[in-house]
Amino acid sequence: MAKDVTLKINNISVTVPEGTTILDAARKAHIVIPTLCYLKDVSCVGSCRMCVVEATGARGLVAACVYPVAEGMEVRTNTQKCRESRKMTLELLLSKHKKKCLSCERNHNCELQKLSLGYGVDEDRFKGEDFVLPIDDSAPYVVRDNDKCINCMRCVSACRKQHVNAIGPIGRGFNVHIGSAFDMPLAESVCVGCGQCIVACPVGALSERSTIDEVWKAFADPTKKVVFFTAPSIRATLGEAFDMPIGTNVEGKMVAAIRRLGQCEVFNMDVTADLTIMEEASELINRIKTGKTMPMFTSCCPAWVKFIEQSYPEFIPNLSSCKSPQQMFGALLKTYWCEKHHIRPEDLFTVSVIPCTAKKYECHRPEMEGEVNAAITTRELARMIKTAGIEFTKLPDEEFDNPFSIATGGATIFGATGGVMEAALRTAAHMLDGSFEVLDFFAVRGSNPIKEATYLVAGHTLRVAIASGLENAVKLLEQIKSGEKKYDFVEIMACPGGCVNGGGQPTLSDSVRNDAELKDTRAKVLYVSDGHNDFRRSSNSPVMDMLYEDYFIFPNSHKAHEVLHTTYKKDKRI
């Protein structure tokens, strides 16, 4: 164990383990040191020079985010020298920043803006050479406006952490900009669309390609019937966009708000999470019994699927053939629901609300085009609610529309890492052994990057593994490839912590992210909801009974395959 050191920060005595940075020690003393390039768990490069402080024993100002504390050190974080240096840094950054703040989607939620205000900068103090870089909107998942970029490298770090490495710094000196190799459009690069770069960006340089206008247009079109369905994790995060505490369940207000956007049905996407489990658990049992291509990988995360297709195509047969809940819902609406209500599928405008930017790409995959007409992120929904003048926090709680309102707790926890696995285990174990009543699989819960467990069900040993964050997925893949590890079922979510921490979730500033346990606090909402649900196993859902009785007959039936399953293709990229 590291020994403790005691130091003084602004005359306040703090004791922290040896090796702690000044930034972390200051946080312990409740002193906030401003940062731009630093982001907990993601980026720590000490390049922006915003966090400079005076420390005894150091020559000049030091970067608090990387400078380790020492016994007896005296640190000053708020001297004239520090303030002047930070102000100058900001003014230099602003000299080449496209200051289109009024219409910027990060207005009021921009770290550069917040600091500029705090330090009273003159944004035009330095007149830099105008440097106009093209906007890259080649991909639906990430749009890059490099004229707003401050080269903090947080997106690059996030991408490296994801083991994707689609982007990096290009060039040198004043010409440095962030982009894909050979400045190729992002859509042609190895990017998987997870959007972790967007939530890491301190300014408005990165965003999803918005489809809000298409949704407003559909609302205004009398020939269109609009249907919304919301992913499990939206209820756990949407409140943050309205300054509600992290970890507030806003399911009722979310439904009420969407209803007030325009004439539409509001459905619960958890229903097709249940449907995914019915299909996936049956597929798993089938694979176990036939011994066909093990382990089976979950396929509900489109960034993960894209990653496999591009970087590990040899594992394509291991992916479950099940569509993701988003695509299952779109397909279900355009077939079953349209048939039932005598609506032409082309007159139905389906809108998914998702925590994810890769889902914007998924709904345009040629195998599934047209099932989901618009996929909007949590951020986009929040923007629509604000535009519509809805006072979100004062809304009453309302319920989803029938027949797709009731879903199980197993479906709700899809939004957190380990959730799909737990939901699948609940149903698969019960399918294998009708007397198997266990509903809580604690070993697969929590935001640990890699989790493993073994269960014995009806004479079958089920070895399972869960990874979130592609960095950890790669570790698992390599172990499986080398034969070091053997599993039967593997759940992967591309984003660290799963969908609750998805690339489409509300962007929280570094000061919040550096302090909060974002992933766990958001995930807790889903597990609490699961615990309160009367139905916890997907196979017990009355909606599943209805769907299989009415339409699909049984899981993995011909009809189910036609509507609910899909295919993948190799798309090797370097």
Next chain:
Amino acid sequence: MKECKGACGTPEQAAKLKAVIEESRSVPGCLMHILQEAQAIYGYLPMPVQKTIAEGLNISLSEVYGVATFYSQFSLKPKGKYRVSVCLGTACYVKGSDKILEKVEEELGIKCGDSTDDGLFSLDSCRCVGACGLAPVMMVNEDVHGRLKPEMVKGILDGYRRNEQ
């Protein structure tokens, strides 16, 4: 720059590059060395060459490209038969070498860092060739041309053009 047109090199060049990668891949920080060798083999670093290096070292193409664009010693474009290099070092600069560079750009119809379409000339700037007494200086391959005036540029370039006829 997109994929280079047609074959990007000879099988001999590919074999040489492969050997360089094999030989150095286990050495930490070998990317710089491999890029230098690759540039020596091919004369420049086109996309297929960078992809081979990325795959060989199991690193991303964006990382290779980042390094290749950071150092001015690396070129993403094929160099001309005659590599023109105008010195912008202090002595040459105060003697007006920026005007020389401008004139060469005008004469060749390309910007600094580019090559002519016929592959004859490429143009770069450099910092001090150690001939400050002759400032302003430009080099064409190994030839040093000193005490330049803008009006001398055309004649010098024409000399090389004549070699080709």
